[in-house]
Amino acid sequence: MNDSAFPALHPVVESLGEAARAASRVLAAADTGAKNRALAEAADALASREKAILAANAEDVKEARQARDVGRGADDAFIDRLTLTARTVEDMAAGLTEIAKLPDPVGEVTGLRYRPSGIRVGQMRVPLGVVGIIYESRPDVTADAGGLCLKSGNAVILRGGSEALRSNLAIAACLQAGLKAAGLPEACVQLVGSADRAIVGALLGAERWVDVIVPRGGKGLVERISREARVPVIKHLDGVCHVYLDDGCDADKALAIVENAKTQRYGTCNTMETLLVSREASPRTLPAIGRMFAAKGVEMRADAEARAVLGAAGVAGVLEATPDDWLAEYLAPIIAIRTVAGLDEAMTHIARYGSAHTDAIVTEHHGRAQRFLREVDSASVMVNASTRFADGFEYGLGAEIGISTNKLHARGPVGLEGLTSRKWVVLGDGHVRS
Amino acid sequence: MNDSAFPALHPVVESLGEAARAASRVLAAADTGAKNRALAEAADALASREKAILAANAEDVKEARQARDVGRGADDAFIDRLTLTARTVEDMAAGLTEIAKLPDPVGEVTGLRYRPSGIRVGQMRVPLGVVGIIYESRPDVTADAGGLCLKSGNAVILRGGSEALRSNLAIAACLQAGLKAAGLPEACVQLVGSADRAIVGALLGAERWVDVIVPRGGKGLVERISREARVPVIKHLDGVCHVYLDDGCDADKALAIVENAKTQRYGTCNTMETLLVSREASPRTLPAIGRMFAAKGVEMRADAEARAVLGAAGVAGVLEATPDDWLAEYLAPIIAIRTVAGLDEAMTHIARYGSAHTDAIVTEHHGRAQRFLREVDSASVMVNASTRFADGFEYGLGAEIGISTNKLHARGPVGLEGLTSRKWVVLGDGHVRS
Numbered sequence: 042m043n044d045s046a047f048p049a050l051h052p053v054v055e056s057l058g059e060a061a062r063a064a065s066r067v068l069a070a071a072d073t074g075a076k077n078r079a080l081a082e083a084a085d086a087l088a089s090r091e092k093a094i095l096a097a098n099a100e101d102v103k104e105a106r107q108a109r110d111v112g113r114g115a116d117d118a119f120i121d122r123l124t125l126t127a128r129t130v131e132d133m134a135a136g137l138t139e140i141a142k143l144p145d146p147v148g149e150v151t152g153l154r155y156r157p158s159g160i161r162v163g164q165m166r167v168p169l170g171v172v173g174i175i176y177e178s179r180p181d182v183t184a185d186a187g188g189l190c191l192k193s194g195n196a197v198i199l200r201g202g203s204e205a206l207r208s209n210l211a212i213a214a215c216l217q218a219g220l221k222a223a224g225l226p227e228a229c230v231q232l233v234g235s236a237d238r239a240i241v242g243a244l245l246g247a248e249r250w251v252d253v254i255v256p257r258g259g260k261g262l263v264e265r266i267s268r269e270a271r272v273p274v275i276k277h278l279d280g281v282c283h284v285y286l287d288d289g290c291d292a293d294k295a296l297a298i299v300e301n302a303k304t305q306r307y308g309t310c311n312t313m314e315t316l317l318v319s320r321e322a323s324p325r326t327l328p329a330i331g332r333m334f335a336a337k338g339v340e341m342r343a344d345a346e347a348r349a350v351l352g353a354a355g356v357a358g359v360l361e362a363t364p365d366d367w368l369a370e371y372l373a374p375i376i377a378i379r380t381v382a383g384l385d386e387a388m389t390h391i392a393r394y395g396s397a398h399t400d401a402i403v404t405e406h407h408g409r410a411q412r413f414l415r416e417v418d419s420a421s422v423m424v425n426a427s428t429r430f431a432d433g434f435e436y437g438l439g440a441e442i443g444i445s446t447n448k449l450h451a452r453g454p455v456g457l458e459g460l461t462s463r464k465w466v467v468l469g470d471g472h473v474r475s
Numbered sequence: 476m477n478d479s480a481f482p483a484l485h486p487v488v489e490s491l492g493e494a495a496r497a498a499s500r501v502l503a504a505a506d507t508g509a510k511n512r513a514l515a516e517a518a519d520a521l522a523s524r525e526k527a528i529l530a531a532n533a534e535d536v537k538e539a540r541q542a543r544d545v546g547r548g549a550d551d552a553f554i555d556r557l558t559l560t561a562r563t564v565e566d567m568a569a570g571l572t573e574i575a576k577l578p579d580p581v582g583e584v585t586g587l588r589y590r591p592s593g594i595r596v597g598q599m600r601v602p603l604g605v606v607g608i609i610y611e612s613r614p615d616v617t618a619d620a621g622g623l624c625l626k627s628g629n630a631v632i633l634r635g636g637s638e639a640l641r642s643n644l645a646i647a648a649c650l651q652a653g654l655k656a657a658g659l660p661e662a663c664v665q666l667v668g669s670a671d672r673a674i675v676g677a678l679l680g681a682e683r684w685v686d687v688i689v690p691r692g693g694k695g696l697v698e699r700i701s702r703e704a705r706v707p708v709i710k711h712l713d714g715v716c717h718v719y720l721d722d723g724c725d726a727d728k729a730l731a732i733v734e735n736a737k738t739q740r741y742g743t744c745n746t747m748e749t750l751l752v753s754r755e756a757s758p759r760t761l762p763a764i765g766r767m768f769a770a771k772g773v774e775m776r777a778d779a780e781a782r783a784v785l786g787a788a789g790v791a792g793v794l795e796a797t798p799d800d801w802l803a804e805y806l807a808p809i810i811a812i813r814t815v816a817g818l819d820e821a822m823t824h825i826a827r828y829g830s831a832h833t834d835a836i837v838t839e840h841h842g843r844a845q846r847f848l849r850e851v852d853s854a855s856v857m858v859n860a861s862t863r864f865a866d867g868f869e870y871g872l873g874a875e876i877g878i879s880t881n882k883l884h885a886r887g888p889v890g891l892e893g894l895t896s897r898k899w900v901v902l903g904d905g906h907v908r909s
Contacts, residue, residue: 275883294905464853465854474735
């Protein structure tokens with residue numbers, strides 16, 4: 042906090058930042074009970090203020106519809122994400138209650154051991170400090186992200202889409218009411234109340250006040266923020282996920298995993314986008330898979346070998362894949378299919394075209410399973426399981442602030458632990474270094 | 476590795492980067508024995524090529540002396556850092572041998588547990604991929620950093636100071652000989668052989684090829700790199716370290732710790748720069764401390780209260796501290812001294828003026844020790860121990876690539892573990908998400 046080292050930023054960010062930094066010190070030292078009480082009180086406030094929240098949201102939605110009707114910005118999907126219902130408000134409250142139940146990561150000391158010098162050295166898990174969340178139209182992120190930051194001991198500055206401002210203010214007020222009731226500073230959760238875009242720019246450069254930025258939204262938003270930020274960013278970029286069907290794999294497991302990985306939900310980042318199949322497995326597995334895709338209306342784009350196998354099995358209408366298909370994150374009922382010689386070629390394909398998000402092998406072979414787990418450098422690597430499992434709840438994190446495609450700090454689903462780091466603690470009794 | 480998403484960079488960096496990425500895949504999958512053999516062979520090469528290394532270094536030193544004599548750049552301290560001796564070459568070899576003995580962090584699986592869905596989920600420690608090291612005049616960083624990256628399974632691109640190029644090339648060749656002898660790609664360790672400064676700029680933006688940059692050198696270098704880098708940086712900025720003497724602290728421990736923290740070495744980042752003393756402890760501890768500093772020629776800059784206590788004890792020549800002193804990293808025989816009411820004021824001072832590097836409390840009070848450990852947000856927090864212990868060897872890391880003042884990923888001394896992260900592993904038997 043060298044005063045001269047930091048140029049003054051946008052006055053709104055200076056004021057939010059200074060308040061957040063001060064609040065973060067109190068929150069970092071707060072006991073678990075106080076944080077849980079704040080979460081429980083915030084959940085109660087969401088429930089008791091449901092009508093007011095829905096009324097504020099209705100105004101946001103009304104304005105977005107007007108904008109849509111005159112062709113400015115908002116489309117139907119946007120309005121859908123913006124719209125809250127009694128059910129979503131209840132879900133937000135339930136989410137906070139769940140977060141309160143999670144173990145507090147802060148203060149855990151690990152590895153405390155004596156060193157030859159006589160000191161004891163270990164590591165203590167601590168909050169990051171101040172987290173900035175920049176998100177688009179979903180107002181439920183306000184409760185979700187606010188709750189996770191609170192539990193992990195971080196002050197948070199929330200900057201939602203301007204179209205959701207009334208909704209976000211109403212929800213943030215519930216979190217602040219919870220903090221107040223628990224005797225914690227309301228500035229632990231602050232919402233940027235202005236639509237001024239210069240504020241986002243200033244937040245991204247506010248190294249003095251903000252320790253990490255988490256963008257939540259479409260790829261355009263994430264890329265822009267990553268490009269501009271001076272503050273570290275926990276980000277999610279592409280999810281080009283693969284399933285590889287290995288020599289000798291079980292055809293029933295292959296069908297079940299491929300169906301689930303591609304068709305359970307088309308628009309999620311952990312959905313499979315490319316199916317890799319070994320030459321040996323292809324005739325045993327592709328016909329049933331192709332029929333399943335055809336029945337579900339999934340467009341197949343395959344290499345020549347796979348097209349031949351599918352054609353021979355009576356699966357019609359398979360298109361020819363181009364190299365662009367290997368790079369595509371369709372987020373749609375389209376699947377790229379490629380034949381490979383075996384494990385090595387599959388791993389080379391994944392290293393070249395993948396996005397290091399989530400990749401799975403279907404195999405009965407122990408050695409190749411181990412090689413895939415070790416050598417595929419993705420945030421989640423799986424054996425005989427659907428890529429759709431790459432999710433904070435499925436992994437037991439209880440909740441997630443997002444999925445990271447970074448290689449440092451936190452990879453994959455990021456929960457409370459990803460919002461903390463570890464400092465060193467040294468215990469002596471007058472020890473000096475010799 | 477979306478080809479279209481990455482603009483082509485400087486051709487040298489494209490070529491180094493592509494080779495490093497390919498080598499990193501092989502090294503990430505290499506077994507521990509092969510990596511240890513490479514390190515042992517590299518240590519042997521350093522020993523057997525000692526004369527050639529010293530001859531190359533002599534040429535570098537000769538040129539630097541000529542530059543100094545005509546007033547271009549290099550001063551005596553610079554030439555001192557640049558100069559290798561038989562002893563430093565032996566130390567480099569011994570360092571590699573030590574790194575070979577450290578446990579391999581790669582591949583460790585933690586927390587593998589069954590989830591209600593039936594899958595097992597855990598985390599596996601993996602290399603970061605490609606590490607870029609940018610350093611100044613010390614050629615021994617070449618061996619040190621190269622060895623740590625090798626053991627942690629990362630390919631490394633080394634860019635040392637142009638004045639040390641001949642020395643660095645001779646040392647890097649030993650590492651490459653070690654890799655070759657162990658059957659690993661020589662491109663696991665690459666040295667930028669050109670003095671072209673545009674290469675550094677390109678490396679800092681090479682998100683496609685480089686996963687993390689570690690700058691090693693003065694604050695100017697680190698600041699410039701942090702400002703310019705698009706790639707994540709593990710960096711060390713200021714070390715404004717504090718020792719706080721608490722109410723009722725033991726005066727003998729206080730004297731021993733203060734003496735060691737300030738005077739063992741003046742120029743290191745974990746040296747104390749400001750001494751905080753509680754009003755109660757001041758008359759009990761400052762007189763002996765002041766006499767010790769005076770005897771060692773340490774200039775004291777103190778607030779009015781501390782000056783009065785020191786003056787009354789016959790310690791002369793204590794200057795008046797200004798607020799700039801609270802922010803100063805002297806790296807010199809100068810100490811700032813401030814009187815505080817007690818623990819809270821001390822922690823407020825540290826939060827305001829400190830650099831979150833290393834801070835210590837001297838106390839016999841259990842509760843205040845616990846509060847200091849929990850609430851001071853620094854990479855290393857200590858009770859009754861000298862700040863000089865903040866060091867990878869003292870902490871048991873075996874070696875360190877540097878000390879991080881980042882809050883994400885790795886804080887404080889960074890060893891092999893800081894050069895890795897953890898990916899998720901999921902084991903199923905045909906499991907799909909419901």
